[in-house]
Amino acid sequence: MNQQTVPAPLASGETAAEAKTKRLPFRLEFDPSRPDSPWWITIVSVLLALAACGIFIAVNGMNPVTVYAKMLTGAFGSSFGLTETLVKTIPLLLCGLGVSIAYRISVWNIGAEGQFVAGAIAATAVTVYFPGLPAYAAIPAMLVSGVAAGGLWGLLTAIPRTFFQVNELITSLMLNYVALLVLNYVVFGPWKDPQGFNFPGTPVFTEAMSLPVLGGTRLHLGLAFALAAVALYALLIRYTRWGYEWRLIGANPEAARNAGIRLSRHIMFVMLLSGGLAGLAGMAEVSGVAHRLMYGISPGYGYTAIIVAWLARLNPAGLIISSFLFGGLIVGGYSVQTIGLPSSTSSMLQGAILFFLIAGGMIGKFRLRRNV
């Protein structure tokens, strides 16, 4: 469109208020209808989060640059660090994918943590009650029960949401604590390893109950599950009818209802899927990494997954990148312990990143205008 000329404003008779605005060369305008903020906002947000945390690190008497360098090399600088990072990526990717699917249709599932734990418990139940199963039966059985338990845990949120309009934020969060308490009960109580010197965990799994690993590393088959799930998700949202229906529900649920889409059915199904993916992550964690169910099996993967999903903007390729970065953040957090910083440094970074991401999304709706 061609720019049209604007006549100069009246110079005479300015009020004090107008004169005041004149002194500032720019002003902010809020435009809530603006579409998604540009991609570089995400990067700037992450950098700002790093800078803000840098201040705290500096206050603690450390040079933030050294600390970040240490984290970077710890997480990505060696083959050990890299495989550890990938090991952490697996649950983050699966849980992040789970919540992304729910967020697509505006169902705010923050219960990935509980669904993860439910999956871990259910997978372990197979090892407890059928200890003699051979690998070809044990692994699939653990998979099925882990996914089913996670999915059912998700359904516990979806059912009250669809039938009684109960806010899913509250139920999914509350169910996290329920799952954690069930976990504590079984690892301190009936499933505790009798030979475990009172360690709150089940006996170590046999070879048949463990996921195959890559060479001598701790990297397990769960990575293949996670990548396959992401690929399926990408296909699903781009090319299928379900993907179209989810897009519609996410954009305008009322219009979707008018188009004959049964919202309640979709919410139930999506929550089943969302929980199932987190349950799969829980199964992979006990079977591939911990080789037992124990107290504190998840260091908050389900919560970090929410940040992973936001950082990726629910985009499949973005999910792979952001979960890898957050895996690195956790591993890097461990590595800075050696120079005297608490491992919660990485939690601080995680929190700061989410904070700046949300702020960045908000600021993206403002425009800086030159005052005329």
Add this chain to the structure above:
Amino acid sequence: MNEGYTVEMKQIVKQFGSVLANDRVDFRARAGEIHALLGENGAGKSTMMCMLSGVYRPTGGGIYLHGRQAGIRSPKDAMKLGVGMIFQSFRLVQSLTATENIILGESSPFWRGRGWMKTKLEEIRSLADRFGLAFPVDRPVWELSVGEQQRVEIVKTLYRGADIVILDEPTSVLTPGEAEQLFATLAHMKSEGKTVIITTHKLKEVMAVSDRISVMRKGRMIASMAKSETTERELARLMIGKQIPAARPAQARSIGKPLLTVKHLDVYAEHGRKALGDLSLQVNEGEIVGVAGVAGNGQKELAESLAGLRSWKRGTVAFDGMTFKTASVRAAMEAGISHVPENRMRSGLAGSLGIVDNLLFKSYRSPERSTLGFMRTARNRAWAQTLVEQFDVRTPGLDTPVRQLSGGNQQKLLFAREISRDPKLMVAVHPTQGLDIGAAQGVHRLLVELRETGRGVLLISEDLDEVLQLSNRILVIFGGAIVYETKGCEADRERIGLYMAGLTEEGEAV
């Protein structure tokens, strides 16, 4: 010098990005007059008024109130200077009562005491009565009808001491009866010496209420004159810049077999309110049946029941040889009922999605659009392109979010989608609401075309002119039932108005 003008806007320029919305516009209004700002959608009249009320700031030019330059930087500043605006979409808190909404933002003592709310209720009730604005002052706003909500908005501005009251398209949400009442209120405000400005594109209203008329077209002020100096036809010419052809009367033609038969329908709305009681109607092939009525008499529930969105307690809905047992959107769609909902952006289109996705809404399940659960993307895009061309939807591209299209193009898109499914019956609710004359005529043509090709149309509209102009048969809905039926060619405007108001010819309440 200012000759008693309370509002003077001089050489106003407003630019949005590269779009020039107002180009050196002058506007003046006096106290004690009703000033109509006339123009098509997008002529820039709302933009002008938003600058007067502080929502936008002009790019250039000056605003003078009572002869003094006013530095209006926010709606709050405008309010302080006595300028209040009532927007098309109301600014009300749904869960608060009417009174609470009106006094919202007012500074009040921290401890209000026991009788405080009572005195406020009384104060507001008496203020409302003074201007003939009746509404339940102590009920939550969501319980009020649209017309009542508008009254709350008006009283809110009056309560805050506005002497310049702007109403943006005030009758677009009102029924003829409610509009009459509004005009009486405006006249009352005028007699109390207030400056009343209404923006509108309805010529009849302008001629009915205003003292002075300013006409805008494409961001410029075209003319300003006293009502006595002009005619409806001249205004129309000024507004659209060309002579409008007279509306084509609905021609009498042979009517086909019954298509939709609704018998004794009882529908309950939210909170157990009975929305439809013993409603019966019939639509035949090749006719447009117009349902006239004042808002809130069951029109929405009727349309939703037919579209399968709302279930009914009693009664039968028979369509094209089958009977619907329960409400099912899918069943209604597959049977060939198309639904153009009341609020296109809320329930008809998904604003953030592109043209293709919006066109696919109802047909994506068909084998031409998807196979084995996979969308046939390339083919769907080509199909969307042909529809866009066929229905002349003006859009920068197939992936443009539809909320960026103008209202007329959005409605064309919606009709393209509905008509492409080859419906047997179209249920259209307020299909021209908020559209300018050109776009509305386009919609009317499409409805007539459906009739000419042997489809049935159930036109539910609050625009009585539209109903009279298009319908073969006219039904009047009141209190959830059809109270009057007449042939389109024999329709008597006044009699219909009486039935819409719930009165029989003898003047008794039904």
